Structures are given as structure tokens and as C-alpha cells.
Amino acid sequence: MEYCFGVDIGGTTIKMGLFSRKDGLLEKWEIPTRKGTNPTALLKDVALAIEKCLLEKGIKKERLEGVGMAAPGPVTEDGCLRGAINIGWGDVFLADEAEKILGISPILIGNDARVAAFGEYTFGAGKDTNSLLMITLGTGVGGGVILNGQILAGKTGTAGEIGHTTINPFETQPCNCGKKGCLEQYASATGMVRVAQKFLKESDKPSMLRQLEQITAKDVWDKAKVGDEIALQTAQYVSRLLGMAIANACYIADPEIVLIGGGVSQAGEFLLTMVQEAYCENIYSHCRDKKFALAKLRNDAGIYGAAALVFQKK
Template identity: 75%
Template sequence: MEYCFGVDIGGTTVKIGLFSRKKGLLEKWEIPTRKGTEPTPLLKDIKYEIEECLNRNDLKKEHLAGIGMAAPGPVTEDGCLRGTVNIGWGDVFLGNEAEDLISVSPIFIGNDARVAALGEYTFGAGKEVNSLLMVTLGTGVGGGVILNGKILAGVSGTAGEIGHMTMNPYEEEQCNCGKKGCLEQYASAQGMVRVARKVLVNTDKPSVLREMDVLTAKKLWDAGKIGDALALELTEYISRMLGMAIANACYIVDPEMVVLGGGVSQAGEFLLDMVQRAYAENVFPHCRDKKFALAKLRNDAGIFGAAALVFQSVN
């Protein structure tokens, strides 16, 4: 059983990769995410894609060690996916349903951010460490903790949900999760734009941000890189929020490394340096030298982590 599939189910697309235990990623592709109230239609799409891939590689299901799936929701210890807001499912034992429909066993399920962290730990930025905290900065803010090579999931599947750590108890606007003042409201791509728009309305300071028809997180960080004063204020504020949240998380799990991933992390060393500096200002002195790194696998972290779920579990 040399092979496995890694599947990363997102709100817009499903990424699929065929992996070899010895050679790593052999093939990858993606399909649109079919949404609905239950997972059967999407699982049928995944089954079709997997069977087509097996056929064109002259493989059979008997050659598979299993399938790993990353899904956008909390996954409990007993394998229950506790709802997927961006797709429309309620609580579902996705692994069991997938095994029955695809006729492959075992199938391992994990939260997408936690599985991405496992991918970076196994194949990416964290290959040389024993533990890490990964923070993904995208449409939302995700998080995952790897301790001694294993995903820390928690009883309810929410361990590592740094994006919903309360950073401002006086926030008046509501987060998508229903709470107020979550890190995600300030440090996600959407949250960064929200903060920037508020500041632009409430100040008359000059900025290239005012000249933009469509303001995005990328444009905000790009403006900071060229020295725009207001953009620098905003990116420093966002970095301070992130640094404080990471410091608080590290008090609990104390990982060897912190990895920043997601689309916003493409701001690169500029972002990494600001967040690391904010972290150092908000943590005990003996924790200040923690390693920080940018994710290496980018959008493929989910499929790599899903494959790691299989090979790690089977071993």
C-alpha cells in the first residue's frame, strides 16, 4: 500500500493530490466544490476524480493506504465534522460516509487548518522541529498545533482556533462566528480591509490607500512596504494583534516554531518581521527567541497534510 490521496475540501474548490510514500506528490488538481445540505453529491465528485486518477496511473484501490481529507470545520476525536458554514452541511461523520461511498478504507478526517499545519510540519517549514503553531491568514484566520508530530485537536475539535480568540471585548461589530472582538475581525484578509476602511473614514491623513478603487489586504501590505505612513500604522496595528494572540497561544502550548501561512503571508518577510517583533513585545523574556517562519507549501499544505494523516496513521 504505497499510495494515498490527500483531499482538501474548501468553500470554493476541492484540491486533490495523489501521493507515493517514497516519491511524495505525484499529481494534483482541483474541482469546484458542490455545495448543499449534505455531503453525498460532493463525495460522489471526489469518488469519480479518484477513480479516474487510479485508472490513468494503472493503479487499483488495493494499492491505497487510505485517503486523508481536510474539511473546513471542527473535527472531534470520534471523527464528527461539526458543520461547515461555507458549504452548508450540518454535523456529519464524514469519514464513515466517505468510506461507504468511495469504497476505500481507512479515510481520515481533520480540520483544514490543523491538517495544513501537519503538512508544514511533515513536508514544509517545520520539517526540522518537533512542535509548531501554524496561523493561516486568509479569508479567515485559522490555526493548528502540532505536538510531537500529532495534531492537537481537543475534545470538541477546536484546539488551535486562534482566529476566534477574543482580542477586543469592546468591539461592537459581530464576527462570522457570532462572537465580537475575534482576532479574525482584525487579522483576516477581510478583517484587515474592515479596519483600514474605518481608519480612512476617521482620519484625513494622506495615503495611497485613498486612491484605490478596490482596497485589499495585499494592497494594504504593499503600501506599507513602500513606506506609506498610514498603511504602516495599520500594518503595525494588525501585527500587534497577531503578535499578542500568538504570545497568548504560546503560553498554553509552547511550540518550538510559529509558522505563518495563508494568502496574506505572501507579504513575506515584511509581515513576518512585524509579527515576530510584536510577539517579542508581548511575551515572557524566556520565550522571545522562538523560531518564526513563513509557510513553504502555500495552497498545497492541505493536501500534503491530508496525505501525512494517512501515512502517519497507517505507520
């Protein structure tokens, strides 16, 4: 009993990793996500991939401690995945379904952003802390809170969902969640581009962004770093909202460290410093020395966190 699999179910691919308790991640790979109205087909693909890996490595199923899964939707404390819109599922007790199809027990599941936070907590940038808040800036804005070594899931699986905290009650455009004025509408990769386009339209100042056929969040941060006025205005605006939302979350969870991850976090220390400054403007003075860091595990945070769910359970 010394191995486990970490499985991170995404909208287009499923990331998979074989872990050993002693040596950590041994092998990782991806398979395509099969969408459907229920998880049966997808879980069969996962089962096949696991069988194949075990066969190749010569590992008997009995030596598995379990399988951890990160799922793209809210997961309640009792293990119910409350819908996964991106892949077409409604409410499902995913761990129970997976146990039946994979023939492996236990299966431990969590929301993908929360599990990624748990990965950073166990193996990454939060390794030496007791609590953390992680915010993931990608296509959307994910979040996760780890308190006392546990994922904070909450009654409805919503705890940590910082991307959908309202930071502008006057927004007229709807968020993907149907609400208006969510942090995600400004601080996700697409949100940042939307903000940049608004600033470009409102001004006739020259900007390198105007020469681009299609602006990406990376362009915004790259041009901000070299002093492009509109790009910098966008970066500051977005950072201000992020800092504010993080401060609000810290008034509730007050974690030891705040981690920023996701594709956009590749803007690095430049982004981190701006967000931290905005955080400090919005929090009690005695909380201003809070540690901020960039997440370390990048795209693997989900499989690491999923494996940590299993190894922690033992």
C-alpha cells in the same frame, strides 16, 4: 500499498493530490465543490475523481493506503465534523460516510487549518521540529497546533482556533462566528481592509490607499512597505494583535516554531518581523527566541497534510 490521496475540501473547490510514499506528490488537480445539506453528492464527485486518476495511472485500488481529508469545520477526536457552514452541512461522521461511498479504507479526516499545519509539519517549514503553531491569514484566520507529532484536536475540535480568540472585548461589530472582537475581524484579509478603512476615515493624512477604488490586504502591505503612513499604521496595528494572540497561544502550547501562512503571508519577511516583534513584547523574556517562519507549501498545505494523515497512520 504505497499510494494515497490527499483531499482538501474548500468552499468553492476541492483540491486533490495523488501521493506516493516514496516520491511525495505525484499529481494535483481541483474539482468544483458541490454544496448540499449532506456530503453524499460531494463524496460521489471525489470518488469519481479518484477512480479516474487510478485508471489513468494504472494503479490498482488495493495499492492505496487510504485517503486523507481536510474538512472546513471543527473535527473532534472521534472523527465527527461538527458542521461545515460554508458548504451547508450539519454534524457528520465524514470518514464513515466517505468509506461507504469511496469504498476505500481507512479515511482519515481533520479540520482544514489543522491539517494544513500538519502538512507543514510533515513536509514543509516545520519539517525539522517536534511541535508547531501555524496561523493562516486568508479570507478568515485559521490555526493549528501540532504537539508530539499529532494534531491537537481537542474535545470539541476547537483546539488551535486562534482566529476566534477574543482580542477586543469592546468590538461592536459581529464576527462571522457570531461573537464580537475575534482576531479574525482584524487580521484576516477582509479584517485588515476594515482596519485600514477605519484609519483612513479617522485621519485626513494623504495616503495612496485613498486613490484605490477597492482596497485589498495586499495593497495595505505593499503600500506599508513603501512607507505610506496609513498603510503602515494598519500593518502595525494588525501585527500587534497577531503578535499578542500568538503570545497568548504560546503560553498554552509553547511550540518549537510559529508558522504564518495563507494568502496574506505573501507580504513575507516584512510581516513576519513585525508580528515577531509584537510577540516578543507580549511574552516572557526567556521565550523571545522562539523561531518564526513563513509557511512553505502555500495552497497545497491541505493536500500534503491530508496525505500525511494516511502515511503517518501506517
